[in-house]
Amino acid sequence: MKFNRISFRVRYGETDQMGIVYHGNYAQYMEMGRVEWLRGLGISYKTMEENGIILPVISLSVDFKKSAYYDDYITVETTLLKEPLVKIEFDYVLTNQHKEIIATGNTVLAFLNSESRRPIKCPDEILSKIRS
Secondary structure, three states: EEEEEEEEEHHHHHOOOOOEEOOOOOHHHHHHHHHHHHOOOOOHHHHHHOOOEEOOEEEEEEEEEOOOOOOOOEEEEEEEEEOOEEEEEEEEEEEEOOOOOEEEEEEEEEEEEEEOOOOOOHHHHHHHHHHH
């Protein structure tokens, strides 16, 4: 389905004493990909939250293939797996500057009403942008 790509350089503070990217940062890298995927459709987290919709992560998986290091140039490819209903699911492929896969991942998020914290259907305005 819909696909997006972002690239950035690994910052020193994202690494451990060996210069290797700390594993917890991969969740942030996938979030960066997801936020830019939505932004590419003209959807912002900020606007969704202002409209009473939140998208908490309910599932996260990462399969580490190769280490990433300080100053590596990372690309995150984000793909929507299927049209969302109450949940939205993304796959990720992270590569380094040599086009080597360093990690793959998946997240599932749920659309919730921010006041009630109850699940809601994916808003029509988001669905229409995904379908176009």
